[in-house]
Amino acid sequence: MENLEEIEALARGGDAASQYRLAALLERSGQRDAAREWTQKAADAGHPGALYTIACELLAARPEEMRVDEAVALLTRARQSGGGAAMRLLAVLTALGLGVKQDWAGAVALLGEAVEAGHPAAMRELALLAESISGRRWAGAKLLAAAARKGDWIALAYAARRPGLMSESEAAMTRASLRKRGVDFISLDPLTEDRTARPDIEIEDLVSAAKASPAEPPKKDILHEAPLLYRIPALLSRDECDYVICASAPLLTPSLVVDPEKSAADHAQYRTSDGALIGLLDLDLMLIAIYRRLAAAAEVDWGNCELIGVLRYRAGQEYKPHRDYLPEDENDYSEVRRTGQRARTLLVALNDAYAGGATVFPELKIEHKGRTGDAFVFENTTASGVPYPETLHAGAPVIKGEKWLLSLWCRERRFWFWD
Numbered sequence: 001m002e003n004l005e006e007i008e009a010l011a012r013g014g015d016a017a018s019q020y021r022l023a024a025l026l027e028r029s030g031q032r033d034a035a036r037e038w039t040q041k042a043a044d045a046g047h048p049g050a051l052y053t054i055a056c057e058l059l060a061a062r063p064e065e066m067r068v069d070e071a072v073a074l075l076t077r078a079r080q081s082g083g084g085a086a087m088r089l090l091a092v093l094t095a096l097g098l099g100v101k102q103d104w105a106g107a108v109a110l111l112g113e114a115v116e117a118g119h120p121a122a123m124r125e126l127a128l129l130a131e132s133i134s135g136r137r138w139a140g141a142k143l144l145a146a147a148a149r150k151g152d153w154i155a156l157a158y159a160a161r162r163p164g165l166m167s168e169s170e171a172a173m174t175r176a177s178l179r180k181r182g183v184d185f186i187s188l189d190p191l192t193e194d195r196t197a198r199p200d201i202e203i204e205d206l207v208s209a210a211k212a213s214p215a216e217p218p219k220k221d222i223l224h225e226a227p228l229l230y231r232i233p234a235l236l237s238r239d240e241c242d243y244v245i246c247a248s249a250p251l252l253t254p255s256l257v258v259d260p261e262k263s264a265a266d267h268a269q270y271r272t273s274d275g276a277l278i279g280l281l282d283l284d285l286m287l288i289a290i291y292r293r294l295a296a297a298a299e300v301d302w303g304n305c306e307l308i309g310v311l312r313y314r315a316g317q318e319y320k321p322h323r324d325y326l327p328e329d330e331n332d333y334s335e336v337r338r339t340g341q342r343a344r345t346l347l348v349a350l351n352d353a354y355a356g357g358a359t360v361f362p363e364l365k366i367e368h369k370g371r372t373g374d375a376f377v378f379e380n381t382t383a384s385g386v387p388y389p390e391t392l393h394a395g396a397p398v399i400k401g402e403k404w405l406l407s408l409w410c411r412e413r414r415f416w417f418w419d
């Protein structure tokens with residue numbers, strides 16, 4: 001039990017760690033204004049956690065109110081006093097080119113710093129990123145195991161199914177406790193494949209592996225021309241798909257869609273799945289590397305993409321027939337004019353252990369159901385933005401199991417919300 005009076009006395013005495021602690025306790029008991037004041041005091045005293053908290057608030061604002069430069073200044077101060085979370089967020093801003101010059105290698109170096117500072121999520125992120133970019137499976141095993149030992153739940157989920165990273169009994173216990181905590185959206189069953197690990201790989205080598213440019217997407221398999229529809233098998237690996245699922249699972253809410261009758265975002269019966277949008281503060285370098293690969297697969301500039309969406313359909317849930325281009329009415333039209341239409345849609349099957357749930361195009365007589373990691377891309381409009389009504393499509397009802405789908409809508413022109 002913490003003694004609130006004692007913490008408060010220390011906080012009043014100017015101890016930054018106690019000020020930050022007190023702010024957290026006040027926040028938890030709903031005293032937001034008092035919490036904010038103590039966070040500010042702790043930040044003024046240079047506490048990295050407090051500086052990071054305020055920077056996140058500045059970045060969570062609506063794009064036109066986002067104070068990016070101030071956030072970068074706070075994060076830079078936090079980084080100087082060893083704040084791993086700040087280093088990790090600076091890495092994201094550097095990869096995006098938001099408030100700082102865009103620089104992938106510089107971003108990975110910042111992530112490496114966060115790893116050296118012992119930040120558990122950064123350790124898991126670098127391990128999986130290096131594997132993903134270099135294609136060297138298991139290369140990050142040792143770092144992943146270290147992140148798991150520090151309690152990072154995503155690292156635990158990966159480590160518990162990789163043979164040899166934990167003892168059998170430890171792995172079984174970990175799996176049971178993850179299931180109890182509701183982590184049942186990815187399979188925790190041990191993998192059977194051979195381990196080709198190089199368990200001695202060092203952080204430095206992982207950092208340099210992760211700095212490489214992403215590989216070109218594999219070849220496409222064209223299903224229809226004008227409107228163009230194509231498949232790219234195995235665009236993402238299973239580990240990458242599970243990463244997207246883990247990142248979005250805590251963000252799921254009942255879906256919002258633009259109802260074509262009302263042209264307003266509404267909790268409609270139109271789409272009955274749950275959905276998540278991966279926003280700025282949810283991103284990390286692994287997700288950004290995936291994002292860039294998705295844009296390349298959809299053959300659009302990354303800046304033209306909307307946020308990555310993830311949909312989870314349970315048995316009986318569906319996405320009724322619809323078109324992805326935006327209705328040209330007063331609500332959306334100025335935005336459509338600025339960014340262009342939703343010219344292309346990219347879908348990636350994040351899992352495949354379910355029945356039903358195909359994506360169907362009744363007018364084109366095309367039905368698609370991907371294996372885990374397969375991408376499916378279709379044009380919604382001509383190259384000059386004229387809608388193709390025959391792109392009417394639906395996510396058929398799931399009959400058994402859960403369907404997890406990544407959905408990315410791509411505009412004709414630049415879309416980044418924070419532009």
Ligand SMILES: O=C(O)CCC(=O)C(=O)O
Pocket residue numbers: 311319324345347357358359360393394395396405407
């Ligand atoms: O669930 C599906 O298969 C279709 C999803 C979809 O149409 C969309 O995300 O725009």
Ligand SMILES: [Fe+2]
Pocket residue numbers: 322323324345393
């Ligand atoms: Fe759609």
